[in-house]
Amino acid sequence: MNKHPRRTGGKVLFSIIVTVIVVYSLLPFYWILKSSLETSSALNQATTSFWPGQITLTHYVALFATENFWRPLLNSVFVAGMTTLLSVLLGSLAAYALARMPIKGKAAVLGFVLLVSFFPQIAMVGPLFLVFRQLHWLNTYQSLIFPYLILSLPITTWILTAFFQQIPKDIEEAAMVDGASIAQTIWQVFAPIAAPGIFTAAILGFLLAWNDLLFALSFLQSPNMFTVPLALVNFRNAYYVHYGQIYAGVVVASVPIALVVLFLQRRIESGLTAGSIKG
Amino acid sequence: MTINPSKSRGHSARVARARVGYLLEVPALLALGAIAIYPLLFNLWLSTRNDVLINPAATRGVGLGNYVTLIQSATFWHDLGRTLFFMVVSVTLEFLVGLGLALVVHREFKARGLVRASILIPWAIPTAVSALLWKMFFDLRSGFVDFALHSLHLPGSQLVWFNSPTLAWVPIIMSDMWKNTPFIALLLLAGLQTIPQELYESARIDGAGGFQAFWAITLPSLRPSIMVALIFRTLSALLVFDAVYVMTGGGPGRATEVVAYYNWSKFMVSLNFGYGATIAVSITLIALVLAGLYVRVLRAQGGLSA
Structure with a gap:
């Protein structure tokens, strides 16, 4: 055209x-x-x-002074951060094996990871609620961090596999010939080159965990554990609806995300397309 | 018998590397198994039981009884119908707008970076926040829609959108479109960028106009990206929950109640885990059909070979 x-x-x-x-x-x-x-x-x-x-600025003052909106912000950062850390760690290990190691059944593993990302979140709510109830995990951070892996881990694994495959093998092979162990090769030679790809996977994993309402709504009970989306939604369930504070809260929740997108636009775009089209 | 020492060392190193490779996969597969496969199996078992948390004395196996109840439930079929309605409308609109967006952003113009950023920001905003944003946009007093309609002396101001069984869908669909169209646009844009420019040049030499080139070259080349985008969006439309929960709570009445909302209220409001699991199994089956389609599309592209 x-x-x-x-x-x-x-x-x-x-x-x-x-x-x-x-x-x-x-x-x-x-x-x-x-x-x-x-x-x-x-x-x-x-x-x-x-x-x-x-x-x-009354609504902003009230949001932080009366509603203590710092708390949900910190909760969300912690939960999404831990999820991201775990996803990137587990995802990198698996992706390295898929991209580099002479193993069988790679297509099956990637297919399984993909299949899991199609599992409906809503279907897990009931069983996970019962399990967490048994474990006394309801209303804890781990009741979100572990289930959020289902949101973040599949896409991080796919993105990382795609990125790792693009890194030329020669450099690592040279290091191996020089007598470096697998661990040394990964840490000293591979990791620095792979860092940008890992960073991209981390941003997407973080955004996906940050996005959730359903699990937080189902597994959290006390307001001091609420994540940002749940806290905002719950303002309206109070006796009196403080519209001004909801609006201020929506602004506070959106601005950091908007800044992240503005600065990391290219990475996010490349990650999204790598995660869904390329294997 | 002579063994080439270097060759055998190469072979055993390969075996050792493969062993490490399998080990590296284990943690991720275990994690996904525990948080995805285990609940799935748990649901299958629960769905054969009467299991209501507030009435533990009545807990017992009921065979396929829950499935019979589900099939006979008018509420379930109505919710499924509404979900399909939402799916068809939102996916169609998002696809058409997304294709338009992709074609626009594919061109080179001054404000391109700004446009790309401004469409990506809504994608990154959490769905619940997006729903709150659009809920207030349609608010009777402080909303933009009411203000705009009133200022332009158009009908529809003073309207409580969320009180109408049909009009309540408008903000829900608008919010869904706002957040999800960028994703489709991005996928299609990536597809557009892979079409060789020479195809268009030779079409122009053959005398094809812009529209003909679009039908003959652009759309067919985009087919794989279109399939991927449509399958992803169809799946998430099937599972729509956040926007409905935040904006209408399924109301007025049950007018905007969708299957995921029905499922959630059985699990978390009625604490009816047996029947909830039955709905969950049904939703999972539909989702897996979509997943199967997706895998076929990827195979056709050669995308599943690592």
Whole structure:
């Protein structure tokens, strides 16, 4: 196709389409940011202006002072972080074997990992609840960290296998010839080259664990254990709905993610496509 | 008998490496087995039992009784119907918009980086947060939709979207589209980038217009990416939960109740683990059919050979 729109009419139409895309993607953010900065009385009346009226930070102050929103933020960072760590660790080991070792049944293993990523999360809720109840694990971090592996581990394993296969074997073979052990070769020669791929897998694994509502909703009971999505959803279950605080919370939950995406856009894109198309 | 020493050392090193290789796979496979396969088997067993947590005295085996109840349950079939409706509408819209997005971003223009970033951000926002965002967007007092309709003197302002059995779907589908269309666009974009430019040049020499080239070259070449995107989206539409839970709680009445929500309420509200497991097994079966399709697509691409 013609890569450069030549006709002026086409150019204008193209610009309009691009504007619509950007507005559709970002307008909801603008609107919630605007609302989060308005007074409660303004929020209780019909909106009259596209621009914010009287700006106030009350909802943000209340979010952290009254609702202690630090707690869900820290919970989410810890849970998603531990999940990522485990996924990358287990995923790298498996991916190294799949990409490098002379083993049989690689297609079967990759197929199994893929199959697991198709297992419905909802189906696990019941059995895992019963198991965690037996283990007295309900309302603990590990009741999320382990189940979240089902969200993060398959995609990290696939991405890492795809990345590891792209790394030339010669360097490691040279190290082996020089008498280095497998462990030394991996740590000193392979790991530094593989680091960018591992980082990409880690970001995606983290985002997938950060995204969950279902497991948190099912296995957590006390508000001081809540993750960010669960805490935000639960504001509305209180006696009085603090819309301003929900809006402020949504902004606080979205900004770090938006920054991560802006800085790591290329990595995320390459990881997503490597994880789903290439084997 | 003479053995070539270097060859035999090479062979035993290979065996040793293979042994290490299998060991390296074990932790990941064990973890996935414990958190995926074990619950699946547990569900199969539970589904043959009457097991309600608040009534332990009534716990007993019921054979296929739960499955009979499920098949006869009007609620289940209605929920399945609504899920299919959501699936068809959301996947169709997301595919068409996603294809459009991919074609736009595939071109080279000044603000391309900005556009790519702005469509990727919604993808990274948690589904529950996206649902809250769109819920407030459609809010009667502080929402944008009401404000815009009112300012433009269009009908539909003062409307409580979530009180209407049909209109309540609009915000749910909008929120799902907003978050998931970028994923389709990315997959299709990756597909577009693999189409050799020469194909288009020779088509132009043959006198094909842009539209003809799209039908004859772009769409057929994108087929594998399209299949992958559609299967992934169909699966997650089948399992839609967060948006429904956050925005409507399945209401008004049961108007937006989907199978995953039904399953969740049986597990976690009624604490009916036997019947919940029966629904879970059924959902898993549907998901596995989709997985089978996906594996066939990948095989056709040669993507499953490590």
